[in-house]
Amino acid sequence: MGGVGEERRSLPPTSNDPVGLNAYLILAALVFSVGLAGVLTRRNAIGILLGIELMLNAVNINLAAFSRFGGDLTGVVFALFTIAITVAEMGVGLALVIAIFRARRTVEADRLDLLKG
């Protein structure tokens, strides 16, 4: 890694950061859990989409934190990609929700059980 790392552009050292990497990771874990809980428990499809959004943002926090503390910009770039993809995914997700609403006059996740065996 040594030779390659020197060529990369790196952020300034972060030894003076008031909180450590763990604080970010815990925050990300909490946000992820909140998002997961929302996805699993919300009855409304919009709520589920919001939960997904939270989970993705928890990932972004992780990526940014690792990038910051690892001294590597790759993580930030990844986070940017994630945000872009999240936007696109939201567009598709909301469009699907609207289509489902038009077809079934409901977006209650409990009643969307066509996969039932």
Next chain:
Amino acid sequence: MAAQDLRDALVVLALPFAAFLLLGVVRPLRRRGRLAGIVSIVAVAAALVVAVRLELFGAGSDAVGLWPWLPGDGGPMASVGAVVDVLSRKMLVLVTLVSLLVQIYSLGYLHEESAPGLGRYFAYHALFAFSMLGLVLSPSFLQMFIFWELVGLCSYLLIGYYYDRPSAARAAVKAFWITRLGDLGFVAGIVMLWAATGTFDFAPLFAMAKEGTIPFEGFGLVMFLIYLGAVGKSAQFPLHVWLPDAMEGPTPVSALIHAATMVTAGVFMVTRAYPLFVAAPDVLWLIGTVGAFTALLAATMACVENDIKRVLAYSTVSQLSFMMAAIGSGVPRAGFLHLLTHGLFKALLFLGAGAVIHAVGTNDIFRMGRLFRALPGTGTVFLVGTLALAGIPPLPGFFSKEAILTGVWESGRTGVFAVLALTAFLTAFYMFRVMFVAFFGRAHAPYEHAHDAPPSMAVPLWVLAGLTVLAGLRLAMGGGEEHAPPWLLALSLALAVAGFVLAWAAYQAGVVSASALASTFPLSLVDSLARRRYFLDALYAGLYRGVMLGFSRLIGWIDRYLVDGLLNFLSACTLRGGDLLRGIQSGRAQDYLYGVAFGLLALVVWAQLWLRRP
């Protein structure tokens, strides 16, 4: 010349087979009925002509043709072919002659049958003629066994000709299975003989017997097993029970297969293999003893039977046993002579009985009576047959039976001789009993419709009667070779006459009451036993019901409850498990996500706790 003889014999064999193939393959021809019959009759008639030419103008020397069949290491394992000698030449004539006459007779006897049924009947007949001819020409045990089974098959098919009648279907199956029982021994014996000597062919086997290689260790058992085949086929005790039941078939079939030809196959086989049987004296002794015993047993049953065909059937069993007893006593020539003459007059009697049944519509002799007046032609030929069977000179039965008695007497087997003499007396008695009750006695029913047989039936009857008389005359003139002691001739004649007189006294003149005679001790015992067929049928039925069906039920129970039970249990488990697991497929995406999330969590925990353990 010998090659010419061989070729002739093969032609005789091929003709009925060609007829069978034609009838079997060409469906429209078979379904034409009478036309099919004519095809078969022409083929057998041509075969008869060739067979007669072979007998009268052939080279006279023995000829054997062998062709390798089953390839094996160091030469063929088995061969097929034909053997032309005194035995097979005479049998060819007998088989083709009786086949031909019976087939012609059948055209008249079965004239009310449907055309397809008649075509089937003649196809079977052609197959039978082929099989029987192949059997008598066989130069090896293996080929004989194949044709042996073929004639058994034909017998089964023809007994069951009226397959829509349950009793006929049952009788066919019974005949098939009981003869199979004997054949099991036959095939086992052949294979054991082959394992010991390495050949199926008669000629090398006979040579071995001559030079003393045979008997080897265990030879007696081998010959006993081979004899078992003859026990089944020629209806020897205790496997004789199928033959009377075989009378369910059409009467011409009974005449051809169950009197003149097929049932004699056992006798023929033992005669053919006689040089081997000689090397096993114990088996030969057994053949003679069983033969004499069966002869008497069947004769007593014939004395109490009221069904005309069954009387003749028991008589056939009795006469076949006569032949067996002759072979067992060391006089196969006499046995074979009786086979030939018996083939003639028993076919005559059966066909005569068929004509009677055809005319009066019943088998029960006590529902007939005074038939001689209504059916003079049939009565005359039946009388010829009766005299021949009873052993009245100059008819052939007298000479062949007397040859057997002489041979048995000279062999020193006094017990067998006494039993056979008693049987000869009973033979005369039961045949004249039928004669008096059915043809001369009081009329038991009016016969407005009784009429003599139509020409197609009458001609074979007269031909057979004529041949019987001719054969008798020929034997009377050339019969001096046996040198029977005069007292034996007198005894033979006296026995026949005594039987005649007793039957006359009991059933015609009424001097002796038949029922009173039957109720005096020891006759009463024999009478009641014979009427119950010595409990043999009951024994077989009991064995079948108790042992066979019991065993089958046990096996059935195991299959139904253990084997099927295991499978049913497994399938029930699968079904219940499926029902249980179906509940988790709710169709809601969130429920699946729960599974994914917690599954992932469980994996992580597992990885942390177990895989990372120091």
